[in-house]
Amino acid sequence: MKPFPLFILMGLALVAVGMFQSWNVALAIVNLSLISAIMALGVNIQWGYAGIFNVGIMGFAALGGVAAVLFSMPPVGEAWRAGGTGIALAGLALGATIFVVAMLVRHLSGTRRRVAVTLAIIAGYAVTRMAYDPAVDAIESVDPAATGYLGGLGLPIVLGWAAGGVLAAGVAWVVGKISLGLRSDYLAIATLGISEILLAVIKNEDWLTRGVKNVTGLPRPVPYEVELQETQWFADLALRLGQDPGALSGIFVKLLYAGLFLVVLIVLYWLSERALRSPWGRMMRAIRDNRDAAEAMGKDVTARHLQVFVLGSAVVGIAGAMLVTLDGQFTPTSYQPLRYTFLIWVMVIVGGSGNNTGSVLGAFVIWFLWVQAEPAGLWLMSIVTDRLPDDSAIAGHLLEAAPHLRLFLMGLILLIVLRFSPRGLVPERRARAG
Amino acid sequence: MTDILNAFVLFANFVFVPGLAYGAQLALGALGITLIYAVLRFSNFAHGDTMAFGAMCVILITWGMQAMGISAGPLPTALLALPFGILGAVALCLVFDRTVYRFYREQRAVPVVFVIASVGVMFMTNGLTRLIIGPDDQRFADGERFIITARDFKEMTGLAEGLAFRTTQAITIVVAVIVVIALFRFLNHSRMGKAMRAYSDNEDLALLSGINPDRVVLYTWIIAGALATIAGTLYGLDKSFKPFTYFQLLLPIFASAIVGGIGNPVGAIAGGFIIAFSEVTVTYAYKKFVSYFGWETDGLLQLLSTDYKFAVSFVILVLVLLIRPTGLFRGKVI
Structure with a gap:
């Protein structure tokens, strides 16, 4: 199917939501669809270009969020004075341990290597903990209700989006080094595990991210609604449009966000398309379709896989940073693999693996359905329970359970697309033979 | 002497017995994963949610039985409901197959x-479970809670430390042993079991010798569904039932199967215990334990906080994959 009519249909559906529900809801869907589209682009770069089965998306999205926090929040001077040196020392000790272990691995062999490495790790661990524990206690006891962490750099949050990409790319490099040699099933399990570990670290290292205490009040790249309502030109605009300034300011802010996100999406989409059509893109597809043949042609498969893994993860990291910007807060407990890993996968598969346009469309369609499944489920349940008496326990339970229909629906959509249209809504463009 | 005994009782109470029960639960889960891998040749991401679905069936039937006044005396009613729950999970597996x-x-x-x-199936099963029973914690254990309480143990032995042994832990271990023995007898001695192993070893050769692949697949799903339900119910009895925790169990279960050698049932069991004991020993705070040896410290002597238990199974997984990708007991490597 041509993608253009599908996008028109999608736009009409959003307009319908705006007219019949509210423009606020419609724009909220658009904003999260734009972010999801960027995540889907990242997954498509890994899966569609190179066939890497990464189910650790959630971890990289969360890392992007961490980067946005560390970039934009004001630094907490007192915490730095209390524990900054300790943390630096612990980092130094950790680095030294890694260096020593690497040296030992390189220069020794056999039993001596095993013993020396074990001893070095134990000693390094003990020294690191000695510097780390008191520093963490000191930092976390600095006004724990408000801060209790080191804070960030206090720079504009939009730059933090790039930082999100860089942080995710750095971690992806390490992860890729360890796990990319594995075949697809094992790689999936390994990345699933890594994302859980990343989340565990983020939830527990309070000195860095405030953990489950959440970071709220992130600086915004757009004005606050209240400030907007107080300016003269906005009041004039509201008057001219005949709208209530309160409601209009909410829509206006969402539109500003949508504009920012759209710019990022367009840039990343353009870059991805350029990459896909370049010789590099052809090489990646060659590796994906026949790894052995590509290797025989002299392509360094491992290095290319690592490269594409890092690039894709960076894109996911950027989207993760944008997500916390939109929310205005960083809540580690909100990261669930079903929502942040597998749902993105559904978007890519439904949209069409290997096709960037498809991924963007898939993100819009799936996010739209994900949001609208809840009211639709409630409506369905209310029809089912209509005949039951009002105080019936079953009716109450069904109405309460209605939101969970969306998980069922997503599974169903994935299975149906995978079976009847395995190449997705917008199939990958294949170069003509000859 | 008493000090050393105390230390060991403490260790048994907080590390050994819980580790044993958890290991048995992981082993049963990993057996399901490994069987599906051996016969159907894929990693089933829906297994954790199949466990949740099976356990949910058991819970619903347990509630029904409790309402009707049926009970198993000192044992949890869930044991009586288990066969019916297995039917539910097997039906689900077969429908999806x-x-x-x-x-x-x-x-x-x-x-x-x-x-x-299987990711799609995982979404659907997860949605079904939440739709039917909701996303919250459910408790369904009844009967005697303890075989020996910590206080009884202290009175019996006169030690300062108590060793509590919960009924659910005992049941977990006993049921796991029975299930494993039955499974191995089936795989090694029955006609169907041999056919399954042959099919797993070499599909084409098995087909040539007249093995019916549909029946092999059917039996695999029946056994996998049964194992998932048993593992899920035992875990729910021992800890508590919450659909989301079953999804999270997927990682340690996969780790167990791979560490032992995926496709190899003995390996799955060994892997389950290795993962369980590593998780428990690494996240246990040894402060009190070493105090019985005359070493008083301010620190907790905890290697990693309990929230990092997933990291433990994962690190073991990665080490095994890097050093010995076939797993400890030579599983399949395709």
Whole structure:
């Protein structure tokens, strides 16, 4: 199917939501669809270009969020004075341990290597903990209700989006080094595990991210609604449009966000398309379709896989940073693999693996359905329970359970697309033979 | 002498017994994963949610039985409900096999397609479970809670430390032993078990010798569904039932199966215990334990906080994959 009519249909559906529900809801869907589209682009770069089965998306999205926090929040001077040196020392000790272990691995062999490495790790661990524990206690006891962490750099949050990409790319490099040699099933399990570990670290290292205490009040790249309502030109605009300034300011802010996100999406989409059509893109597809043949042609498969893994993860990291910007807060407990890993996968598969346009469309369609499944489920349940008496326990339970229909629906959509249209809504463009 | 005994009782109470029960639960889960891998040749991401679904069936029937006044005396009623729960989970597995997996089997699709399909099945099963029983914690254990309480133990032995032994832990271990013995007798001695092993070893050769692949697949799903339900119910009895925790169990279960050697049932059991004991020993605070040896410290002597227990199973997984990718007991490597 041509993608253009599908996008028109999608736009009409959003307009319908705006007219019949509210423009606020419609724009909220658009904003999260734009972010999801960027995540889907990242997954498509890994899966569609190179066939890497990464189910650790959630971890990289969360890392992007961490980067946005560390970039934009004001630094907490007192915490730095209390524990900054300790943390630096612990980092130094950790680095030294890694260096020593690497040296030992390189220069020794056999039993001596095993013993020396074990001893070095134990000693390094003990020294690191000695510097780390008191520093963490000191930092976390600095006004724990408000801060209790080191804070960030206090720079504009939009730059933090790039930082999100860089942080995710750095971690992806390490992860890729360890796990990319594995075949697809094992790689999936390994990345699933890594994302859980990343989340565990983020939830527990309070000195860095405030953990489950959440970071709220992130600086915004757009004005606050209240400030907007107080300016003269906005009041004039509201008057001219005949709208209530309160409601209009909410829509206006969402539109500003949508504009920012759209710019990022367009840039990343353009870059991805350029990459896909370049010789590099052809090489990646060659590796994906026949790894052995590509290797025989002299392509360094491992290095290319690592490269594409890092690039894709960076894109996911950027989207993760944008997500916390939109929310205005960083809540580690909100990261669930079903929502942040597998749902993105559904978007890519439904949209069409290997096709960037498809991924963007898939993100819009799936996010739209994900949001609208809840009211639709409630409506369905209310029809089912209509005949039951009002105080019936079953009716109450069904109405309460209605939101969970969306998980069922997503599974169903994935299975149906995978079976009847395995190449997705917008199939990958294949170069003509000859 | 008493000090050393105290230390060991403490260790048994907080590390050994819980580790044993957890290990048995992981082993049963890993057996299901490993069987599906051996016969159907893909990693089933839906297994954790199958466990949740089976356990949910058991819970619903347990509640029904409790309402009717049926009980198993000192044992939890859930044991009586278990066979019915197994029927539910097996039915679910077979429906998904008919509607989803069989198509790809006939197409001879690559494993990763099966994995993606299993992600779809995972979503649907997860949604079903939450739709029917809700996302919250459910408690369904009844009967005697303890075989020996910590206080009884202290009175019996006169030690300062108590060793509590919960009924659910005992049941977990006993049921796991029975299930494993039955499974191995089936795999090694019955006609169908031998056919399954032959099919797993070499599909084409097995087909040539007249083994009916549909029956092999059918039995695999029946056994996998049964194992998932038993593992899920035992875990729910021992800890508590919450759909989301079953999804999270997927990682340690996969780790167990791979560490032991995926496709190898003995390996799955060994892997389950290795993962369980590593998780428990690494996240246990040894402060009190060493105090019995005359070493008083301010620190907790905890290697990693309990929230990092997933990291433990994962690190073991990665080490095994890097050093010995076939697993400890030579599983399949395709």
